[in-house]
Amino acid sequence: MESLIQPVINGILLGGLYAIIALGLTTMFGIVKLVNLAHGDLMVLSSYLSLVVITQLGINPFWSMLMVIPIMFVIGFMLQKYLLNRVLGKEMEPPLLVAFGVSIIIQNLLLLVFSPDAQSLMTSISVKTIQLGNINLPILYLVNFFIGCSVVLFLRLFYNKTFLGRAIRAASDDEGAAQLMGVDTKNIFAIAMGIAMITAAIAGILIGMTFSFFPHTGAQYLIISFGVIIIGGLGSMKGALAGGIILAEAQLLGAHFTGPGYQLLIGYLVLLIVLAIRPQGLFGQAH
């Protein structure tokens, strides 16, 4: 029994990181009904941006957020305003294809500039742990979890309490009616993408500190994001957190009982079970 405590705690902590990985994807799906296939690659782009900032300025990865977050916001805003907004319409396919194109471009650009070698963002806390009796708490995982939860909380407050947040929710409920209220929905969608990219920037830096990354890692995180939001419910913030923790628990407990080889398989089995029992996800709205 005691041996279970460690993987359960690790799962919860990893779940916080998974939540913030998925947050941008769920944001864009919830607000713009856009499945951003480039989400994972944009996250890895943030990891590389952080790498550049760190090596150029010799600062800690956390401080690099101050630069990477605004850069990614602008990239997201422009991407939506000048590219994706043009293909948004009644059909699902054109934006999907454009996002897929963006994904390929980013991957190859990263490959060209940074070579296929694995990289990581080194910090002093990468290897430190807190010892509580028999349990090890890696400090980095605690930080990931704390930041993941804070961003979810912060975004919820933003959506519920601010004029802009309400306008974003209104635009996602009924775009046409929102325009009639004076909301420039195209601009709102660009801001939403900017916000999604803020979360991608934070996620990218946390990932970079926690695991190693290379130009093609994006796909892996895109799949995790899909897993998280399918379990948690499309477009739901709470769902991202719950989905993140459930997926991470499934993977880590799966690894605990059956060996690390089955870790991913068990994660996706749980996902399939959720899909079978509750297709709209835990916090999703049935249509």
Place this chain on the structure above:
Amino acid sequence: MTSELILKIDQIDVFYSDFHALWEVSLEIKKGEIVSIIGANGSGKSTLMYAIAGINSPANGSIEFCGERINDLEAHQSVNRGIALVPEGRRMFPRLTVRENLLIGAYSPRSRKNIEKNIKKVHDLFPLLEERGDQKSNTLSGGEQQMLAIGRALMSEPSLLLCDELSLGLAPVVIKDIYKRLHVINEEGITIVLVEQDVKRSLKIADRAYVMLEGKIALEGIASELGEEQVKKAYFGM
């Protein structure tokens, strides 16, 4: 009446890709009037409202609001000029509360300053919206939603209020109640354009009326002077 024009539409044509929806429609609305636009389904009433509100723009002709050409304004810009449309089917934001729906109504810069004052005005007009403030808007009944839709439009401090099919799917007693409030709104100086299929009711409240048929204006006149036969003929194109 020689009072000032608030809206002047001159010979506009509107197309939905290949479909010619409005044919050289002209109409004039004076400040402070209630004007009713009557017509059967598909006669172009809503298209006309959409053109005024900036949802679609006319291929030719001109729309002037307070003397300024607004043909190419987008919907969110028209709101900021003082044109509010209560859309057909009410179009609530279902995941927002009643109060949040009202707040969104005040999104444009023109109305940001007086939010609390305007909310109070709307609450005085429809006290129910204050009671139900924290409920999600999709828990309201049809009539209550219509009140919210009107209140939400009023939050933008419009000088011209366009109402598209207010009475659709509502019980007669509720419609009567809502029409009574329209009078109050009009008395505050807001010009109202009513689009209706319910001919009798809308002629009763309006100063003037236009009857539309197949994308054209078939008849216009002072509401109280239009005969039932005359309207019927124009309505059905007999």
